[in-house]
Amino acid sequence: MSERLIGLTIVSIGTSLPELVTGIVAVRKKQADIAIGNIVGSNIFNGFLVLGISATIRPIPVTALTDVYVHLLAAALLFVLIFRGAGRQIDRVEGGFLLFLYGLYMTSLLLGIG
Numbered sequence: 001m002s003e004r005l006i007g008l009t010i011v012s013i014g015t016s017l018p019e020l021v022t023g024i025v026a027v028r029k030k031q032a033d034i035a036i037g038n039i040v041g042s043n044i045f046n047g048f049l050v051l052g053i054s055a056t057i058r059p060i061p062v063t064a065l066t067d068v069y070v071h072l073l074a075a076a077l078l079f080v081l082i083f084r085g086a087g088r089q090i091d092r093v094e095g096g097f098l099l100f101l102y103g104l105y106m107t108s109l110l111l112g113i114g
Contacts, residue, residue, distance in 0.1 A: 008109055016042075036081070069105065076101050
């Protein structure tokens with residue numbers, strides 16, 4: 001298993017578990033703004049600050065294929081959250097769709113496609 005694959009699967013799941021628990025607790029307490037803020041804030045923090053600091057220490061190579069997958073998944077998430085979610089709830093079908101997309105992404109990683 002390559003270091004990139006380990007980072008995209010095992011490490012990412014392990015570091016995201018606190019956000020998952022926070023999101024579940026917030027939704028159960030009917031605090032959707034906290035759940036969404038947690039998701040968006042965590043991704044902004046990781047995407048800009050963590051990646052930025054890491055890249056200033058040592059340049060990080062990004063393959064074109066990995067970049068495409070990341071952008072496609074981000075676009076799908078934005079579609080659900082912004083365009084479909086504006087002024088309404090994200091329902092179980094849309095939640096299931098997001099889980100399906102994650103499953104496709106993980107499958108592509110494990111099969112070596114991404």
